[in-house]
Amino acid sequence: MDRMSKDAQAEFETCGECAARLHHWVEQHKKYTSEGKCAEYIPALRYANQEALGVCIIGYDGEIIKGGEADIVFTMQSISKVISFMTVCMARGISYTLERTDVEPTGDPYNSIMRLELKKPARPFNPMINAGAITVASFLPGGTKEEKFAALLDTLEKLLGRRPTVNEKVYTSEKKTAHYNFALAHFLKAGGYLECEVEDAIEIYLKQCAIEVTVEDLAKIGLVLACDGFHPLTNKRLLPLEIARLTKAVMLTCGMYNASGKFAAFVGAPSKSGVSGGIMTAVPPRQHKATPFHNGCGIGVYSPAIDEAGNSAAGVKLLQHISTKWELSVF
Amino acid sequence: MDRMSKDAQAEFETCGECAARLHHWVEQHKKYTSEGKCAEYIPALRYANQEALGVCIIGYDGEIIKGGEADIVFTMQSISKVISFMTVCMARGISYTLERTDVEPTGDPYNSIMRLELKKPARPFNPMINAGAITVASFLPGGTKEEKFAALLDTLEKLLGRRPTVNEKVYTSEKKTAHYNFALAHFLKAGGYLECEVEDAIEIYLKQCAIEVTVEDLAKIGLVLACDGFHPLTNKRLLPLEIARLTKAVMLTCGMYNASGKFAAFVGAPSKSGVSGGIMTAVPPRQHKATPFHNGCGIGVYSPAIDEAGNSAAGVKLLQHISTKWELSVF
Amino acid sequence: MDRMSKDAQAEFETCGECAARLHHWVEQHKKYTSEGKCAEYIPALRYANQEALGVCIIGYDGEIIKGGEADIVFTMQSISKVISFMTVCMARGISYTLERTDVEPTGDPYNSIMRLELKKPARPFNPMINAGAITVASFLPGGTKEEKFAALLDTLEKLLGRRPTVNEKVYTSEKKTAHYNFALAHFLKAGGYLECEVEDAIEIYLKQCAIEVTVEDLAKIGLVLACDGFHPLTNKRLLPLEIARLTKAVMLTCGMYNASGKFAAFVGAPSKSGVSGGIMTAVPPRQHKATPFHNGCGIGVYSPAIDEAGNSAAGVKLLQHISTKWELSVF
Amino acid sequence: MDRMSKDAQAEFETCGECAARLHHWVEQHKKYTSEGKCAEYIPALRYANQEALGVCIIGYDGEIIKGGEADIVFTMQSISKVISFMTVCMARGISYTLERTDVEPTGDPYNSIMRLELKKPARPFNPMINAGAITVASFLPGGTKEEKFAALLDTLEKLLGRRPTVNEKVYTSEKKTAHYNFALAHFLKAGGYLECEVEDAIEIYLKQCAIEVTVEDLAKIGLVLACDGFHPLTNKRLLPLEIARLTKAVMLTCGMYNASGKFAAFVGAPSKSGVSGGIMTAVPPRQHKATPFHNGCGIGVYSPAIDEAGNSAAGVKLLQHISTKWELSVF
Known part of the structure; x- marks a missing residue:
């Protein structure tokens, strides 16, 4: 929260309801951790807390909301x-x-x-x-x-x-x-x-x-991608627009391993997962004024129990729920 | 144009500049027809006019613009x-x-x-x-x-x-x-x-x-998909929202044969092509107010010379150009 | 036996011991029928007698020995x-x-x-x-x-x-x-x-x-192949030598489905199997004077329970045993 | 020749006619070296004499005949x-x-x-x-x-x-x-x-x-395999019979890369080739009394220009010719 502007702070207060909802959804979706298993082939990943589920969303104006085990440090993997x-x-x-x-x-x-x-x-x-x-x-x-x-x-x-x-x-x-x-x-x-x-x-x-990150880190990167490479809080361009667009397209078509098609269909936001259980999502701005984060946002999710395709089991379910409720899909 | 409301008519007039540009772009891109070849394996397609290129765009308010050989009747194929x-x-x-x-x-x-x-x-x-x-x-x-x-x-x-x-x-x-x-x-x-x-x-x-259509037909369907199944001119829902979203996702990830990834990267709008040379595109609404068709549109393209992947060679180039100029990408 | 010459009849009597051994081996190998299953995908094959095992060997001089259920009529399949x-x-x-x-x-x-x-x-x-x-x-x-x-x-x-x-x-x-x-x-x-x-x-x-044969039929064909296309009993050439050789080579390298390599290694005689449970084997002449059928023979085997590769389970085991005992391998 | 017995020496003299024929056949088949090319991917093989063709045959009684460039030292490769x-x-x-x-x-x-x-x-x-x-x-x-x-x-x-x-x-x-x-x-x-x-x-x-051999070396190994692991000149068993048989079967079905089937069909003797252009062949004893080497022999061939499958182009042609003339096929 420390790097946010005053205005963002204000916005964040009004976002209190969003935070409450997100907290509730995380609790609801923790049960899906049992549908996955921690990656076995990398010994160091095997000992993660299988039941953890954490999420962080950062909006265009710097508003941040978090839910669940949002402070765990994990490796980026893919x-x-x-x-x-x-x-x-x-x-x-x-x-x-x-x-x-x-x-x-x-x-x-x-x-x-x-x-x-x-x-x-x-x-x-x-x-x-x-x-x-x-x-x-x-x-x-x-x-x-x-x-x-x-x-x-x-x-x-x-x-x-x-x-x-x-x-x-x-x-x-x-x-x-x-x-x-x-x-x-x-x-x-x-x-x-x-x-x-x-x-x-x-x-x-x-x-x-093996680079270590948190869900907040992933949300920050996701936000910059959502904003086509422009960092909305620092007012700096960090990535050329063409590269940000290309990267989002590649994330949408190829980012969720061989479940990318289903993820595009039911979540619909450019995302990349890793076998450690992280997912980084970039939500471009949409026209739906009534929904939170309609100016775009970045999302980081972590839940180490992964499904057959290699994606965080509970993480995918949570993102699908958020996407349905808050219209995150690009389609 | 006959099915459009009065207001749409008005909007269309102001869209005269768009039409002029589109006309110009079509002329510029005709040269790419030489980079493809009419489908050989279906005898009846072999005899299409290899140099034809036509396009039709229909916007949210019913505005229609066309360019090139926009009246050719062709088969839908894929x-x-x-x-x-x-x-x-x-x-x-x-x-x-x-x-x-x-x-x-x-x-x-x-x-x-x-x-x-x-x-x-x-x-x-x-x-x-x-x-x-x-x-x-x-x-x-x-x-x-x-x-x-x-x-x-x-x-x-x-x-x-x-x-x-x-x-x-x-x-x-x-x-x-x-x-x-x-x-x-x-x-x-x-x-x-x-x-x-x-x-x-x-x-x-x-x-x-073998169903026969024109680029205007394709643009109409594209528009309904762009509007999540709702027909903006008749005010009727023709497709359930979930099915329209799912379909656009499948078009984006799988619609352009095994060049779908590149098309998503460089055009970025859900599309489906056929070996007869048609492409149907659905452009969801975007926030970019300054660009034409920011409330979403449907596009139909026809140019029978197809590339190695089976997509209209000039059609893909033209869509890429329009997408860059008018920000059609969902990313 | 009716088509055999007088001399062959004589030889056959001295072959009594071989017949006795073969009879014994068939009994010993019936247990392997339980390691296979009748082909399921062709309904009419599903109802064969799963425990049947029959064999017929015809030698160069017309001597015939049989063992087990040697009279069953079955379809050739492959x-x-x-x-x-x-x-x-x-x-x-x-x-x-x-x-x-x-x-x-x-x-x-x-x-x-x-x-x-x-x-x-x-x-x-x-x-x-x-x-x-x-x-x-x-x-x-x-x-x-x-x-x-x-x-x-x-x-x-x-x-x-x-x-x-x-x-x-x-x-x-x-x-x-x-x-x-x-x-x-x-x-x-x-x-x-x-x-x-x-x-x-x-x-x-x-x-x-769906052509119907018996193990004796298969043994006859195997004998002609063993003799490079020449029928030793009728003194007629039925197949050109080059075609008989080529066919035996193809049988050895490809005849036992994707277990042909193992069959070549452990039986070593050109053979072709079918999913009905038949195996046709051609044993070319060898130098080992002391072994029966050293002038070549044809063998027909039938046992409808087939293994994973599609070969008669007990049939393969029986042929392996006969080959080891009577040196049938071409190697 | 030094390791051969007196009797083998005698036999060898009578084999003079075979040697003459072999010499002639080698000359006839040199032209096929132009149908292959020296292996490119191993730099050291690229500089072999592309036109060389050498052969050595050793029979059961120790008779040796050679033809062409039979003294070149080359690497075994496969x-x-x-x-x-x-x-x-x-x-x-x-x-x-x-x-x-x-x-x-x-x-x-x-x-x-x-x-x-x-x-x-x-x-x-x-x-x-x-x-x-x-x-x-x-x-x-x-x-x-x-x-x-x-x-x-x-x-x-x-x-x-x-x-x-x-x-x-x-x-x-x-x-x-x-x-x-x-x-x-x-x-x-x-x-x-x-x-x-x-x-x-x-x-x-x-x-x-990278082990270095000559065609005579390959012929020696081929002979021991032909004799089921028994060395006919030293009267010693060098390999167990089961292993010799298994090896010959594997050579016949898999030894000539993905041209093994055609080689089995048209040469018919267990062989193994290498990309350096060597071929080692084991010819088991056959009944055809009238042909040379009917008691079995080993053959080594060398010609470094290899065909698409990786086999010596002229070597395969030469072996096919020898096999046809002297009935080397096991079938």
Whole structure:
């Protein structure tokens, strides 16, 4: 709340009813945590509090409302793919980036490799599946893996107002079992789709997955995306409009793993999930004057029990409920 | 123009500048017809005028602007998949329908069969690829193929204000070379995903593909979808809100064949294309007051030379230009 | 026994011991019938006697030994693929035939379609999977489906000394549920791999599957193949040597569905199975003088309970035992 | 010739006519070298003499005939897969080995990965494709990569009478471009199909590929396999009969990459090829008394220009010719 303007404070008070409702909805949706399971393949994620559910919404005027376990720190995992994609687009240009990864949804699991073999050349289908994200990580600007990773942190620092930390334990834990990612990276290297060595690309990719955030952080990034790259509170443009739009489109079509179609249908707001249970959502402005946040907002959700597709089980249900009640859908 | 109210007429006059611009853009984009080719596999489509490009936009208040060859009558082809999907959703309910076809994009060509073999049960991935559309056609309400097809025409009649005709020559021509569709239909029948016999499902599906429309027809349907199922000129609700939203989401993620991701990124409005060269677009209302059609509009485009993915080559370019200039994107 | 020469009769007496052993082995292996299940997808096959196991071996000099339920009449199913392949090779030539079907094993289930989509042109991989067999059936010599099927019966009549009958009940039963085969046939037709209409190709193919035989019939055909196309008892050449060799090679690499590799490893004699539970084996002459049938033999086995790959469960076990004891392997 | 007995020497003289014929056939088939190309992806192989063609045949009694460039030293490449497979079978037992790799042909290119993703568990289909060979390499007996590789050399030393050397230049060259193999190895590691670390498995596998041999070496190994593991000249059993038979079956069904079916049809003798242009063939004894080498023989062929499937172009043609003339087929 500290970074908000006076006017935003005022608005926030009137938003008290929204906060009360959100609190109620979170309580109602906690039961859905039992429909998921914490990710097993990354040992460090296995021990999260399976029943947690937290949410944060930040509106155009800086109003913030939170609900549930909103203070838990967790790792970004696949949500970081959005940041690396935007960073590469900004550094290299959109067309350079899209020559190295398409933006087509696939219907395949996120770590699938077979499409790289079936279609020549083996360009990854989109930057939200692991194949595309590893390619993108390798093309981060910089001559070394340290510089490349720093470039990604720079983007995050601009968006969050602080330089985030890496959870080394999660990073180390993931690296030990990252065989599917190594397989993808070697395949991509063979096809000329990595700018650096396989080991370096994987290190950058796994480090970005292990960056620590809160739901408020995700809501902040979501808000900037919702506002086409413009930060409404600081009055600064943080991302070029074209890149913000492109990123939202990719999030909507590819962001929720192979449940992206259903999420688009029943939530309808550009979102990206991670296997740690986080979801970052950007809600563009709409015409519905009567609904809260009609000028756009960012939402962060966290609930570590994930469903079969890899999305937070309770998180998806909660977003669907909020979207129905407050008309968040872009459609 | 005859169905428009007085006020709409007035608005239209002020829209003269828009019409002029659109006319200019159409002329500018005709050159892209050379980047596509008329569909070869359906003999009757092969002889279309390869250089034609026509467009029609209808706004919330009934204002209509047209450009290029806007009077050509062509067959709906895959655009009809939108109509059959909505008809089945209305008749059977959304959840019944989605049990028979998922709404996930695939990244595969529209007539692909392999995913039906790879994933059990062999539920089609979405209603915009042929597999899903054939399933949906078979579940149209009615006990016979005639009744099922009539149900689809009923929906179209409601939307268009007239009962459209079937181009028998195109229908007959397609039936002769419909082997991939027959293959899909038999596979679906084996898995229990057809309500009627294979022959009947194919007949309904190919007949719906051969329904004749103009770009104005497509714009009308697009407008109703843009307005969440409500017809702004007649003040009647023609489609339930939930079904209109679901349909727009499916169009955005799956509507432009395996180029849907790129189209979402660079046009950003729910659309459905057909191999005859038509594209139907629904533009939901946006906040950008300064742009034309900010209260939403429907767009119909026709240009028969299609690109590799099966979308009208010049049509896609023109829509991208209009979207950039007039902010049509939902993102 | 009636068609055997005097000398063969004599030899047969000395073969009494072999017959006794075979009888014993059949009894020992009946227990493996419980490891399979009668084919479910063809209603008429579902009601076979699940516990039956019968075998017949015919040697170079005409000696015949039998064991178990050796008199049951059953339908050839996929074993007929061997006959149609040889018929087309004889009528059209080997190179003409192999341009329409390759002879490469696939590792896929017999009714798989995805490889036809993945590899262009969509030439079937081998004539022992359904795709290849339907193509081959369509290329049987003759201008009508009746003539084509008659050509196949002609080959069988030459080999068996009688014109076999078609089990109409099985044929009708299969046709009703032949959707996967229809899907394959339409795909093949689209690619130019059928000489006749889809309906006709399927009719011929399903009729050949429904031809009735006994284990003695299979042993006779196996013997002629073992002898490179020469009938040792009638002293007539029934098949050209090159076609007999080619056919045996295809049987060894592709004849036992996607368990052909294991069967080659542990039985090692060219064989073809059918889902009705029959197996036809050709054992070429070997140098091992001390073993029975070292001049080559044909074997027919029947046991309707089939394993996951589609091969007779007890039949495979019995053949493995006989091969080990009597050195039937070509390796 | 030095290791042959006196009698074998005598026999060899009478084999003069065979040698003359072979010499003639080699000359005739040199032209087919132009139908292939030296492997490009391994830099060190690119510079082989594209027009070379050499052959060596060793018969049951030790008779040796050679033709063409029979003294060139080349690397085993995939032919080494036969040696590692036999070594693991001997050390761990057949059933232990087959639990870790099946013996089914696939129809896929040798470095294909998609089947590992499609079929669960991701057991390699056979030990002659790279996936299976890397698994087998990791299961060589020994606690370190050095011990494991030594075990493979031990087998080769027994078979060749000398300990072969590794071409370090080829090994280093392959390692640099081994991304597809690393991708396979990581996938296999993820599925539990490697006994050692990925790096070690690849090192062993690439070292075995770089072992240097001549066509005479290949003929010697082929002869021992032809004789079911028994060395006819030293009167020693070098391999258990069951393992020799199994290996020959796997060579016949899977040994010539995805042209194994055609090779079985038109050559018909168990063989294994490598991308360096070598082919090792085992010809089991046959009954045809009138033909040379009817007691079995081993054949080594070398011609570095390989065809699309990865087999020596002229080598395959030459073997087909020899097989037709001297009846080498097992069928």
